[in-house]
Amino acid sequence: MVDRGHAPAAGAEQRLQQLGITLPPPPTPFGAYVEAVKAGNLVFLSGMLPVVGHTPQFIGRVGGELTAEDGKRAAETACLSGLSAAKAYLGSLDRITGVAKLGVYIATEGDFRDHPKVADGASELLVKVFGEAMLSGRVVLGVASLPLGMPIEIELVLEVEA
Structure with missing residues (x-):
């Protein structure tokens, strides 16, 4: 269990710069939904896919057309979109x-x-950007298919300052 004591993630923007990470353009919905919704001090992001803008970067199933390493890169790409x-x-x-x-x-x-x-x-991208104290609980599931034939979809729930 991690008790963050609500310490702010000051420096996330600066860490991105230090790491040489440039965020892709914000994703645009593939359907009738919004990318983010705030409820109280939580921001719920819609399912994030491994896209840059609106263009898929990976297609296929992990363990089939894609290797585990491809899947790991797709998860990082989806997280960057998030x-x-x-x-x-x-x-x-x-x-x-x-x-x-x-x-x-x-x-x-x-x-x-x-x-x-x-x-x-x-997970590793989030640790790089926010620090190890921000490592979250996580659910990982294998599924038969995901939207548009992409291999990864992530969901993020973020705590934000009041």
């Missing part, structure tokens, strides 16, 4: 005081077993 959506919604990632939940859904072949390794692509 950070971009959060920044567009909040104005700055420095407003984030915690990552409450990370869900990683992986389209896999039936016998694939390296789900945690794939999900680490998103």
Whole structure:
């Protein structure tokens, strides 16, 4: 269990610069929904796919057309899209005081077993940007298919300053 004591994630924007990470353009919906909704001090992001803007970067199933390493890169790409959506919604990632939940859904072949390794692509990015104290609880699931044939969909619930 982690008690963050609601310490702000000051420096997330600066860490991105130091790491040489440029966020992609904020994703645009593929259907009738919005990318982010705030309830109290939580921001719920819609499912984030491995896209840049509106263009898929990975297609296929992990353990089939894609390797676990491909899946890990796709999870990182989906997480970058999530950070971009959060920044567009909040104005700055420095407003984030915690990552409450990370869900990683992986389209896999039936016998694939390296789900945690794939999900680490998103978790490791969040640690780089926000620090280890912000590491969240996480759910990782293998599924038969995901939107538009993409291999990864992540969900993020972020805690923000009041």
